Amino acid sequence: xxxxxxxxxxxxAVFPDVGRATVTLLERLGHEAVFPPTQTCCGxxxxxxxxxxxxxxxxxxxxxxxEPYDVVVAPSGSCVGSVRHQHAMVARGAGxxxxxxxATAVAARTYELSELLVDVLGxxxxxxxxxxxxxxxxxxxxxxxxxxxxKPLRLLRQVRGMTLLELPxxxxxxxxxxxxxxxxADTSTAMLADKMRNVVASGxxxxxxxxxSCLMHIGGGLSRLRTGTRxxxxxxxxxxxx
Amino acid sequence: MGHLRGEQSFPDAARGALxxxxxxxxxxHATTTIRGKRAAVVAECDDWEELRLAxxxxxxxxxxxxxxxxxxxxxxxxxxxxxxxxxxxxxxxNAIVTRLVRETGETEVVKxxxxxxxxxxxxDALAEAGITAQETDLAELIVQLGGDxxxxxxxxxIHRNRAEIREIFLREMPGxxxxxxxxxxxxxxxxxxxxxxxxxxxxxxxxxxNFGVAESGTLLxxxxxxxxxxxxxxxxxxxxxxxIEKVVPTWQDLEVFLQLLPRSSTxxxxxxxxxxxxxxxxxxGPQAFHLVLLDNGRTATLADExxxxxxxxxKCSACLNVCPVYERAGGHAYGSVYPGPxxxxxxxxxxxxxxxxxxxxxxxxxxxxxxxxxxxIDIPSLLVRLRAQHVDANRGxxxxxxxxxxxxxxxxxxxxxxxxxxxxxxxLGRLLGRSTGRIGxxxxxxxxxxxxxxxxxxxxxxxxxxxxxxxxxxRxxxxxxS
Ligand code: SF4
Numbered sequence: 001x002x003x004x005x006x007x008x009x010x011x012x013a014v015f016p017d018v019g020r021a022t023v024t025l026l027e028r029l030g031h032e033a034v035f036p037p038t039q040t041c042c043g044x045x046x047x048x049x050x051x052x053x054x055x056x057x058x059x060x061x062x063x064x065x066x067e068p069y070d071v072v073v074a075p076s077g078s079c080v081g082s083v084r085h086q087h088a089m090v091a092r093g094a095g096x097x098x099x100x101x102x103a104t105a106v107a108a109r110t111y112e113l114s115e116l117l118v119d120v121l122g123x124x125x126x127x128x129x130x131x132x133x134x135x136x137x138x139x140x141x142x143x144x145x146x147x148x149x150x151k152p153l154r155l156l157r158q159v160r161g162m163t164l165l166e167l168p169x170x171x172x173x174x175x176x177x178x179x180x181x182x183x184x185a186d187t188s189t190a191m192l193a194d195k196m197r198n199v200v201a202s203g204x205x206x207x208x209x210x211x212x213s214c215l216m217h218i219g220g221g222l223s224r225l226r227t228g229t230r231x232x233x234x235x236x237x238x239x240x241x242x
Numbered sequence: 243m244g245h246l247r248g249e250q251s252f253p254d255a256a257r258g259a260l261x262x263x264x265x266x267x268x269x270x271h272a273t274t275t276i277r278g279k280r281a282a283v284v285a286e287c288d289d290w291e292e293l294r295l296a297x298x299x300x301x302x303x304x305x306x307x308x309x310x311x312x313x314x315x316x317x318x319x320x321x322x323x324x325x326x327x328x329x330x331x332x333x334x335x336n337a338i339v340t341r342l343v344r345e346t347g348e349t350e351v352v353k354x355x356x357x358x359x360x361x362x363x364x365x366d367a368l369a370e371a372g373i374t375a376q377e378t379d380l381a382e383l384i385v386q387l388g389g390d391x392x393x394x395x396x397x398x399x400i401h402r403n404r405a406e407i408r409e410i411f412l413r414e415m416p417g418x419x420x421x422x423x424x425x426x427x428x429x430x431x432x433x434x435x436x437x438x439x440x441x442x443x444x445x446x447x448x449x450x451x452n453f454g455v456a457e458s459g460t461l462l463x464x465x466x467x468x469x470x471x472x473x474x475x476x477x478x479x480x481x482x483x484x485x486i487e488k489v490v491p492t493w494q495d496l497e498v499f500l501q502l503l504p505r506s507s508t509x510x511x512x513x514x515x516x517x518x519x520x521x522x523x524x525x526x527g528p529q530a531f532h533l534v535l536l537d538n539g540r541t542a543t544l545a546d547e548x549x550x551x552x553x554x555x556x557k558c559s560a561c562l563n564v565c566p567v568y569e570r571a572g573g574h575a576y577g578s579v580y581p582g583p584x585x586x587x588x589x590x591x592x593x594x595x596x597x598x599x600x601x602x603x604x605x606x607x608x609x610x611x612x613x614x615x616x617x618x619i620d621i622p623s624l625l626v627r628l629r630a631q632h633v634d635a636n637r638g639x640x641x642x643x644x645x646x647x648x649x650x651x652x653x654x655x656x657x658x659x660x661x662x663x664x665x666x667x668x669x670l671g672r673l674l675g676r677s678t679g680r681i682g683x684x685x686x687x688x689x690x691x692x693x694x695x696x697x698x699x700x701x702x703x704x705x706x707x708x709x710x711x712x713x714x715x716x717r718x719x720x721x722x723x724s
Contacts, residue, residue, distance in 0.1 A: 007705050009655065013665045014698055016705035023713070035709045041655040046648055048607060050629030054652035061656050086626075093630075144609035173566045177606025184253050184604060185690040186260050190570040191606070192694065220695030223680050 001121070002032045004069035006083075006110065008076045008212070009041035015212045021239035022075045022113065025126060028239070029117075039065040044082035047090060049179045056094045059087045063102045071120065072110040075235045077142025077210045080112040085145055112142060113235055114151040114210060124154045129242040131161035135204035136234075137195070137218065139211040140173050152210055152234055159237060167207075168198040176217035192221045200227055210234045244332035244363045244538070245391070246593045248577015251600035256571035265401055269572055272400045273563045279509025280560060280614070287505070296498045297617040301554035304491060305544065311456040311489045312535065318459025322521020324531040329483075331538050332362035338534050339364060339448065339481055340371045346479050346530075348373070348446045354463055354470035355379035356450025357395060357557055358483045358536055360579040364448070375448065376440050378469040380433050387414040393573030393581065395559040396507055401572055404429065437469060447473040447528070451484040452556070453499065454533075457492045460520040461533065464503060464513040471517050480519075480528035485536050487544075487553040499556060502616035507558035539592030548627055552587045554617045561611035561621060567604055576601060583611035587624040595632050602628035643687070658706075665704045675699030 003026055007019040026033040043058030062083070066072050074080050087103035117123050136156060142148045156164050175181065175191025195218055199207045207222075209215050212233055219231035248255060259265055284290050304311060316326045329335035339359075343351055351368070353359065353375050365375040365386075377386040384399040385392050388410045392398025399407070404424040411418055411429065415436050422432055449470065453462040461482055463470050474480060490496060504513040522531050544550045562568045562582030573581030578589040578598070586605060590598040602625045611621040633645070641649065654660045675681045681697040683689065691697065703711075 009661070012705040013668060014700060016701050016703060016708055019705035020708060023709075033713075035706070035713065037706065037709075038658045040658050040661040043652075043655070046652060048626055048629070049644075049648065050602075050626075050631075050633035051645070051648040051652070052630045053634070054648050057652060057656040065658075140606070140608035140610075144613060171610075173606050173608035173610070175566070175606060177608070180603065180606045182687060182690040184256065184567070185693060186253065186257050187567055187570050187604075188606070189694040190260050190266075191566050216698065217695060220680075220691075220697060223696040224682070224694065 001071060002034060002069070003116070004066060004072045005033050005035050006039060006042075006066065006072050006074040006079065007035065008074055008079045010212050010216070011075060014216070015233065018075050018212055018233040018235050021233065021235040022073070024239040025235060026073075028241075029121065029123060029126060031121070034069070036065045036069065042079045042082045042087075043090070044079060044086065045178050047082065047086045048177075052090050052093055055086075055090050056096070059090050059103060060099055062087070063099065063106050066106050066110070067102065070109060071116070072106070073113055073116045074110065075113045075210065075233060076212060077112050077139050077146050077148065078213060080110055080115075081141040081145035083107050083110045112146055112148060112210060113238075114142075114148050114155055115146065117155060117238075118151045125158035126155065126238050128159040128238045128240050129161050130159050130237050130240040132206050133163045133165055133204045134206045134208055134237065135165045135167040135199060135202040136170070137167055137174065137199070137207055137209040137214065138170055139209050139214045142210045143171060148210070155234070155238060156208070159240075161242075162237075165202045165204045167202050167204075169194070170198075172198075174214050174218050176214050178213070181217060188217075192217060196221050196225065196227070199229055205229060206237075207231050208234050208237055245360055245579045246539075246589050247597045250577060252571070252575055252577070252604040253600060255575040255577060256604075259572040259575055260570060264403070265572055266570065268401055268403050269569055272397065273569045276509055276563045280506060280563065283505045283509050283511055286511075287501075293498060293502055294616055294618050297502050297556075298554070300490070300495050300498060301617050302551075304489065304495075305487070305550055305553060308486065308489065308544065311491055312486055314456040314491075315454055315459060315489055316535075318456065319521060319531075319533050320459075322459050324459065324521040324533055327532060327534045329534050329536050329538070335362045335483060335534055335536050335538070336364055336367035339483065340367060340373065342479070342481055342532055343368065343373050343446055343448075344371065346446050350374045350376065350440075350444065351446040351448050352376050352378050352440055352444040352473045352477065353382075354447065354449035354473045355382045355465065356448070356483065357579060358450045358485050359448060360392065361485075362483070362536065362538065364483070376437075376444075378437050378441070378473055379465070380430065380467060380469070383433055383437070384410060387411070391574060392579060394562060395557050395580065395582070395584075396562075397559075401574070441469075441472045441476055444473070444477045446479045446481070447477040448481045448483065449474060451482050451488055452503070453496060454484055454489045455491075455493055455496065456489050458520055460493075460518050462496070462516065462518045464500070465515045465517075466508060466510075466513060468515045471515050474517050474519060475527050477528055479530040479532075481532045481534065483534045483536055485538070486540050487555075503556055503558050506556075506560040506614070506616040543591045546591070549587075549591050549624060551619050552584065552591055552624060554619055555584050555588065556617060557584075558616055560614040560616065561619075564610040564614045565605075566608060566610070567606065571604070576604070583621045583625075584619070587619075587621055587628060590628055595628055596635060599632055602632060662704070662706060665706075669700050669702070671700045672702070
């Protein structure tokens with residue numbers, strides 16, 4: 001299958017390994033990954049901070065970049081959530097019904113990585129090998145906006161050599177929330193502290209999730225505390241082999 | 243007047259609460275317990291999602307014809323010997339209630355726990371008129387005696403622990419046993435003794451209402467302790483203040499709400515006390531009944547076809563108990579009698595966004611509130627909408643640094659060439675984390691991030707550069723030929 005990669009602006013600029021891992025994984029499974037070069041950002045930060053008007057050009061740009069493809073995948077629950085739940089709304093808010101219709105069509109073909117693998121490609125065993133103790137944090141938007149359920153866990157359970165450890169209070173928000181982390185830095189930090197305590201209590205060497213943004217938050221906290229626990233995106237674990 | 247707006251912004255008010263480790267322990271403990279109870283009783287219902295959908299649908303259709311239902315309610319209440327008053331705002335409502343109490347010649351009233359009367363600041367207004375209002379709900383009593391504000395819709399004294407309650411009772415309850423311990427049983431007993439006297443001498447009671455049934459003119463209060471029922475039955479005069487959104491068209495509608503409310507609220511299958519009264523009944527219960535129908539910003543909220551969903555709220559407080567922000571910052575940080583996620587959307591809508599501009603941002607948009615809400619209010623979407631209204635209201639004039647940054651980011655990201663150039667420029671950030679591979683401090687406003695977290699050092703090569711190098715047009719053709 002020919003699959004368009006929406007790498008997301010964060011992975012492109014800060015976590016290119018996540019994009020590379022997604023490509024490696026798709027190619028290993030026998031699919032063709034393409035990178036629509038005009039893509040930039042889904043505009044989620046603008047929408048969630050109240051700048052819907054500023055998000056309109058980004059929505060239009062995103063629709064134009066991905067319209068030619070039948071299947072689009074992003075290694076980010078929150079960006080797919082934005083495409084699916086916000087793009088048409090933003091277009092409609094700007095009075096552009098035509099754009100809203102096009103955005104809805106693109107959204108219907110856009111999948112988060114675990115959705116693509118399990119629902120579209122029908123695989124749970126991706127042939128990965130990762131001999132480490134891992135715990136999984138189900139990020140809020142994957143969990144509640146996309147309802148990916150246990151798809152990431154089903155994929156992780158098939159990884160050879162890996163010990164999957166339970167994360168206490170897993171479904172509690174890590175406190176990132178985009179600009180929330182800046183606007184309410186104290187509350188965000190208090191939420192992060194509890195998430196880190198639970199990650200450490202799980203006994204894992206690696207905390208994983210389907211969103212680079214939440215991992216940047218959790219990883220940034222763990223690095224400050226020198227806990228030794230690392231964060232890795234789900235795609236990086238699934239792409240790992242012996 | 244009223245208790246809907248805070249003096250401090252949410253982040254400022256939260257800072258104090260976050261620094262209070264006792265408060266955080268109390269809140270964390272209480273919300274964890276009630277979350278567990280709620281989850282267990284919700285799991286028992288295999289039709290829970292259908293019930294939620296039914297609740298949502300009933301609320302939407304009722305709001306669409308609220309005027310008709312209210313007129314019907316007024317007719318039925320009047321026909322059964324009650325008197326209906328309409329209050330546009332807190333000031334009018336307080337004036338009506340004060341006048342009604344004055345007309346009885348009494349200077350003391352007992353109160354059933356009610357959010358509407360707190361919203362309008364009724365106790366303060368009565369005090370100004372020389373009338374003492376005695377709260378009879380245990381948690382509300384603790385807050386009242388402590389000279390405090392409620393911190394939770396259902397459990398206003400959630401932020402207090404037993405030792406603190408004991409101290410408040412010893413200090414504020416005349417004639418309390420000086421040997422009082424902090425045992426819950428002993429504390430409840432002290433409150434009961436204190437309240438019994440007041441129930442017996444009260445001639446006037448003031449309540450709110452959880453529901454008002456239009457077809458029969460019946461008002462309902464649900465509660466756990468039974469103290470409300472004492473107020474609703476013993477005094478001669480009963481005055482009920484009800485927000486206009488609390489009306490339900492028929493008795494049958496209650497079947498849905500009386501299942502949704504207790505499970506979501508206290509984690510019980512059924513609330514222990516449900517009191518319903520219709521006008522006055524000669525020889526039984528209060529012989530004078532007044533219903534004050536309160537608007538106070540509700541009609542304006544109703545005019546917003548998306549925002550009006552906030553009025554569907556049945557004040558169960560489930561969204562507070564699951565909210566990670568509420569759990570850390572506590573109810574006082576919201577500066578309103580309606581704290582937590584629902585407060586963050588309701589208070590700004592009732593008073594105008596600019597009056598509570600920081601509240602819509604007091605959420606990480608994690609979505610736990612929507613999942614918990616028994617009437618499926620999409621609180622995260624309402625928050626995002628209010629943020630947009632706030633931003634739009636501040637357009638024109640000199641843009642704030644944030645607005646300028648957002649506009650610049652939009653410009654850069656609307657074109658991939660500009661975006662790629664910005665990525666290259668940001669790689670200058672590599673200079674910062676050279677020795678450690680991470681960035682530990684940044685200047686304002688980004689120090690809000692690096693205060694507690696490191697930032698990863700920008701990579702040497704962006705994904706798009708890697709792609710162009712490895713899988714780009716030229717390469718792909720090359721590979722295709724080989
Ligand atoms: S918004 Fe929903 S969950 Fe929150 S108090 Fe109201 S009814 Fe309950």
